[in-house]
Amino acid sequence: MFYYKIFAVAVLSALLAGCPATPVPDPEPVDTTYGGEVGAGADTVDTAGTDVKTMRGGEFIEETAESLGTIIYFEFDSSQVRAEDQDLVAGHAIALNEKPGANVRLEGHADERGSREYNIGLGERRAQAVRQMLMIQGVSASQIQTVSFGEERPESRGSSESDYAENRRVVIKYTN
Amino acid sequence: MASAANADLVIDVQGVSRPTPVAIVPFGWEGDSPSVPLDVATVIKNDLLRSGRFAPTSENDMLQKPTDGVDLDFDDWSVLGVEAVVVGRIIQTGANAYTLQFQLFDTFRRKQLVGYRMPVSRGTMRFAAHRAADMIYEKLTGIKGVFGTKVAYVTAKEQPDGRLYSLVVSDQDGENEHTIMESEDPIMSPAWSPDSRQLAYVSFEGSKSSIFVQTLRSGNRFQVSNKPGINGAPAFSPDGRKLVITLGGINGNPDIYVLDITSRQTKRLTTHRAIDTEGTWSPDGKYIYFTSDRAGGPQVYRISANGGTPERITFEGSYNARPRLSPDGTRLAMVHNDRGNFRIAVMNIERRDLLVLSTGRQDESPSFAPNSDSLIYATRQGGDGVLETVSADGLIRQKMASGQGDVREPVWSPFPRF
Numbered sequence: 001m002f003y004y005k006i007f008a009v010a011v012l013s014a015l016l017a018g019c020p021a022t023p024v025p026d027p028e029p030v031d032t033t034y035g036g037e038v039g040a041g042a043d044t045v046d047t048a049g050t051d052v053k054t055m056r057g058g059e060f061i062e063e064t065a066e067s068l069g070t071i072i073y074f075e076f077d078s079s080q081v082r083a084e085d086q087d088l089v090a091g092h093a094i095a096l097n098e099k100p101g102a103n104v105r106l107e108g109h110a111d112e113r114g115s116r117e118y119n120i121g122l123g124e125r126r127a128q129a130v131r132q133m134l135m136i137q138g139v140s141a142s143q144i145q146t147v148s149f150g151e152e153r154p155e156s157r158g159s160s161e162s163d164y165a166e167n168r169r170v171v172i173k174y175t176n
Numbered sequence: 177m178a179s180a181a182n183a184d185l186v187i188d189v190q191g192v193s194r195p196t197p198v199a200i201v202p203f204g205w206e207g208d209s210p211s212v213p214l215d216v217a218t219v220i221k222n223d224l225l226r227s228g229r230f231a232p233t234s235e236n237d238m239l240q241k242p243t244d245g246v247d248l249d250f251d252d253w254s255v256l257g258v259e260a261v262v263v264g265r266i267i268q269t270g271a272n273a274y275t276l277q278f279q280l281f282d283t284f285r286r287k288q289l290v291g292y293r294m295p296v297s298r299g300t301m302r303f304a305a306h307r308a309a310d311m312i313y314e315k316l317t318g319i320k321g322v323f324g325t326k327v328a329y330v331t332a333k334e335q336p337d338g339r340l341y342s343l344v345v346s347d348q349d350g351e352n353e354h355t356i357m358e359s360e361d362p363i364m365s366p367a368w369s370p371d372s373r374q375l376a377y378v379s380f381e382g383s384k385s386s387i388f389v390q391t392l393r394s395g396n397r398f399q400v401s402n403k404p405g406i407n408g409a410p411a412f413s414p415d416g417r418k419l420v421i422t423l424g425g426i427n428g429n430p431d432i433y434v435l436d437i438t439s440r441q442t443k444r445l446t447t448h449r450a451i452d453t454e455g456t457w458s459p460d461g462k463y464i465y466f467t468s469d470r471a472g473g474p475q476v477y478r479i480s481a482n483g484g485t486p487e488r489i490t491f492e493g494s495y496n497a498r499p500r501l502s503p504d505g506t507r508l509a510m511v512h513n514d515r516g517n518f519r520i521a522v523m524n525i526e527r528r529d530l531l532v533l534s535t536g537r538q539d540e541s542p543s544f545a546p547n548s549d550s551l552i553y554a555t556r557q558g559g560d561g562v563l564e565t566v567s568a569d570g571l572i573r574q575k576m577a578s579g580q581g582d583v584r585e586p587v588w589s590p591f592p593r594f
Contacts, residue, residue: 105383114518115498115511115540116585117365117409117422118467118474120385121430121451124406128428146428147384148406152362153339157559159538 064095065174072130074168076111079125081133089130092172093137100140106130107171108148109155111164116150123148130170145175195231196316198224198260199253202235203278204243207268213298216276216305220262223309223323226349228572230316233258245279245288253283260289260316264308272297278308280315289315302352320547322348326589327552328356328366328375329563333581343377345392348545348588350563350576356390357397365585367411367419372589376400376410376419387421389437400437406430411456413481420445420455420464432466434481445483454498457481458505465489465499465508476510490523492530498541501525502548503590507568509542509551520553522568533570543587544568552576552586 068091072081081089096102108127110119127146134144156163200221205212224230235241239252243265253261264278279291290311296304303324310321327350331342343357343366357363361380368375369389376389385407390397401407406424413419417437424430432445432455446452450470457464463478468486470477474497477486490496495513502509505525512521512532520534520542536555543552549568554561561584563576 107383112538114474114495114513115454115467117454118451118469118497120364120406120408121422121424121453121469124424124428124430125451131428141426146405147380148424148428149362149380150364152364152380159556159559 064092065172068092068095070172072126072170072172073165074126074170076164076168077122079122079129081129086133089133090137093134093139096134096139096143097137100143101176103143103145103175104134105145105147105173105175107153107173108146109153109167109169109171110148110151111167112151112154112159113164116152119150120148121150123150126168126170130172195229196260197231197233197256197258198262198316199233199238199256199258200224200262201238201241201243201264203263204265206265207274212266213274214266214301214305216264216266216278216301216308217262219302219305220278220309220312222349223306223321224313226574227313228567228574245281245291248281250281250283250286258283260312262312266301269295274298274301276301276304276308278312280312302347306347306349319549320591322545322547322550322588322591324348324592325546326372326592327563327576327586328368328589329554329583329586330363330366331581331583332362343375345375356392356395357388365409366587368587368589369412370414370416370590371593372591376412378408378410387419387435389419400440401435401442406453409454410435413457414459414461420457420466422453422455432464432479434464443483445479445481446486448486452477456500458501459503460505465501467497467499476508489525490530496521500542500544502544502568503546504548507544507548509544511540511542520551520566522551531570533566533568534564534573539564541585541587545588546591552588554584554586 069088072085106127108123110122127148131144131146135141154167156166200217203217221232225232233256237256240249242248242263245263261281261283262278267275269275274296276294276296280289282289294304306323309323313321325348326345327348328345331344333340338360341359341363342355343363344353344355346353359379359381364378366375366377374389374391376387378385378387386402387400387407387410388397389400401421403423404426405428406422408422410419410421419435419437421433421435422430423433429449430451430453431447432452433442434445435442448470450468452466452468454467455464462481464481465476465478467474468477473494475488476490476496476499477488479486493513496510498511500509508523508525510521511518514532517537519532519539521530521532523530539553539555541554550565552563552565555564560582563583563586564573565576566573
């Protein structure tokens with residue numbers, strides 16, 4: 001549905017300011033009429049645009065993931081989704097509501113400090129925070145799987161504060 | 177891998193005023209080939225050296241090199257200040273059959289303290305040498321030796337197409353490494369069965385955690401827990417029939433469960449919405465100690481193995497996790513935040529006083545030796561994990577050269593059973 005596509009782009013442009021390092025495609029023109037509709041639910045659908053309908057499932061998912069971003073970072077010892085990432089999660093919620101056949105795996109991670117199994121718990125807590133947020137916005141529990149890798153799969157292998165910040169994350173992965 | 181321990185042996189002895197001077201005389205060889213199958217004296221010498229309690233005499237300083245006690249001249253040793261001498265021989269008795277003989281003498285009292293003859297093959301000779309070192313160590317210190325025990329650990333190696341995780345078992349000196357399991361997905365939390373024949377561990381194959389029990393000799397493994405969400409932190413009960421594990425469930429709330437290995441029935445022990453994990457049995461089987469952040473930061477609690485109300489055990493510091501009890505039940509090891517550094521600390525369970533044993537920034541996974549006298553843990557060196565051992569009093573600490581890549585989560589085996 002066209003509505004969802006333009007929504008995704010709107011979120012993307014909002015994210016651009018905060019994430020200069022992320023390579024992104026040029027934003028397309030956006031119909032701002034729908035700009036304030038975050039989390040409004042799936043019952044108001046603009047069927048005017050039909051280009052998305054013709055896409056196969058895989059392309060839809062790829063496009064959604066690429067345009068929204070898939071990584072949510074967390075503060076030290078926190079599982080709170082930061083205000084600037086809430087639109088990102090909301091975008092995925094809308095995408096998942098749109099495609100009930102699409103499933104995601106939320107992969108939670110922790111930095112390396114402390115003990116490994118406790119860090120599995122911390123990573124899971126982060127994945128669950130994102131899961132709750134998706135479910136509040138209407139995504140079915142059956143579409144969401146969580147897994148915590150704790151500190152076992154660091155994005156950055158160093159031991160500086162900035163490495164730790166990169167490793168405290170939830171990655172949203174579309175599994176079909 | 178054969179010379180891993182010798183190649184990078186670092187001994188960092190602190191506080192032992194005077195290691196006991198001992199001499200391990202090169203062993204005699206009576207066999208049909210020119211060279212001896214194994215330098216048994218060097219194996220014993222390295223064991224005693226690594227313990228930090230002994231100062232073996234250099235071969236060059238020896239005034240005589242007897243291979244049997246009858247040829248020993250005590251004056252030649254007491255003049256060097258050597259307090260104990262080990263002599264021995266390897267005698268071939270068949271194509272792959274040998275007798276390993278050793279004797280330990282007290283040079284001041286001029287008497288034999290222990291002497292044994294052991295039938296061995298080429299395959300068992302190294303283990304027999306470690307057992308000889310165990311008997312010598314126990315005679316001289318009163319503490320049971322652990323040279324014949326093993327260590328399991330996990331390694332992560334960077335490969336062109338990603339990381340390769342391995343579960344490895346080696347002798348306690350880092351020699352004789354065997355890879356038990358390999359995976360491109362993380363492997364975590366190895367735990368020995370009380371009979372040393374099996375390892376439980378967590379595997380993330382299929383991007384999902386599950387718990388396996390694997391028999392070392394056969395390599396056969398079976399999946400014992402594959403519930404939704406977290407399946408983690410296995411530890412065997414003292415009778416070997418159960419595992420304490422962490423299950424997170426679909427809603428991701430990690431709690432402590434007891435799993436009957438045969439029936440696969442689980443019993444839930446904790447129900448708190450905090451993270452409860454890293455359960456471990458007390459040696460008497462009465463309690464399960466675990467990590468919980470129900471009070472904010474992680475602290476160690478214990479609960480009756482039959483369930484009940486958890487009791488908080490640690491109060492010192494903001495972070496105490498991953499408890500492990502000494503096999504004699506008197507001490508609790510943990511990961512402790514020591515002024516911003518994660519270090520290994522040991523608490524006397526009666527007195528409740530905490531002793532920080534390690535000096536790194538990111539030390540983890542303490543595991544007691546089966547004699548309760550020392551611990552092994554992982555620390556960092558140049559970005560990679562390496563293993564260290566430390567005596568439970570903190571006085572003797574050393575690096576163990578073992579494994580390749582990032583080495584983590586060492587667990588010390590129980591005593592071997594015969």
